Amino acid sequence: MEITVQTKNLDLSDDIRSYAERKISRLGRYLPAIEAATVELTREAAKSAQNRVVAQATLDCPGAILRAEERAPDVYRAIDAVADVLKRQVDRFKGKLYWKGRVAATIPAGGVAIQTAEAVAEAEAESPSTGELVKVKRFALKPMAPDEAVEHMALLGHSFFLFRDAESGLFSVVYQRRDGDYGLIQAEGS
Numbered sequence: 001m002e003i004t005v006q007t008k009n010l011d012l013s014d015d016i017r018s019y020a021e022r023k024i025s026r027l028g029r030y031l032p033a034i035e036a037a038t039v040e041l042t043r044e045a046a047k048s049a050q051n052r053v054v055a056q057a058t059l060d061c062p063g064a065i066l067r068a069e070e071r072a073p074d075v076y077r078a079i080d081a082v083a084d085v086l087k088r089q090v091d092r093f094k095g096k097l098y099w100k101g102r103v104a105a106t107i108p109a110g111g112v113a114i115q116t117a118e119a120v121a122e123a124e125a126e127s128p129s130t131g132e133l134v135k136v137k138r139f140a141l142k143p144m145a146p147d148e149a150v151e152h153m154a155l156l157g158h159s160f161f162l163f164r165d166a167e168s169g170l171f172s173v174v175y176q177r178r179d180g181d182y183g184l185i186q187a188e189g190s
Helices: 014-029 077-097 116-125 145-155
Strands: 002-008 036-043 053-061 064-072 161-165 171-176 182-186
Touching: 002 014, 014 036, 014 053, 014 077, 036 077, 053 077, 064 077, 064 145, 064 171, 145 161, 145 171
Parallel strands: 002 036
Antiparallel strands: 036 053, 053 064, 161 171, 171 182
C-alpha cells in the first residue's frame, strides 16, 4: 500500500509522518486490497481548541473509496480518530460486500478502483456562497447495477451516488428520498 501524507498550515515532522503511516498501514491487515492511502493534516484557526487539527484520510481499494475526516486538539489524536473511523468503514465494507458472496461482482479481476460522487459532495461543501466554481474533481465511473450503486452510496454515507448503468451504459444517479426510499435519475441516451 502506498501512503501519502500531506499537511497544510502544519509542519510535517518525521515523527508525525511515521505515526500516520503506521496507523494507516495497520488497516491493510483488515483489507489487504487497499492500493493507496492519502492522509491530509490541517491546522485551522478554530474557536474551540478541541477542533484545531483536522485529519482527512482516503483509502483507495478495488470496489470502493473509503474516506474519513476527524477533528482533535492535536495531530496524534486526530490521526488516531481518523484511523478508528476508517477501521469501522473497512469492517462495514467487508461485511456488506465480501461476506455476502459479492466479491466477484464488486471487485473486478483487474483491480480497477472506483471513485464516487463523494468528490462532488465535497466540492459543494467547500464552495463559497458567491457561487463561483472553485474546485474540479475528476473520477472514473464503473458500470454497475442500480442496486449495487445504492449499496456503495450507503457504504459511503452519502445521499446520492453517480455511476454508469451496466445494462444501458447511461450515466445515472441514485439518491435517497426523504421518505427513506431511493430514486434513480438516468440521462437520456443518444
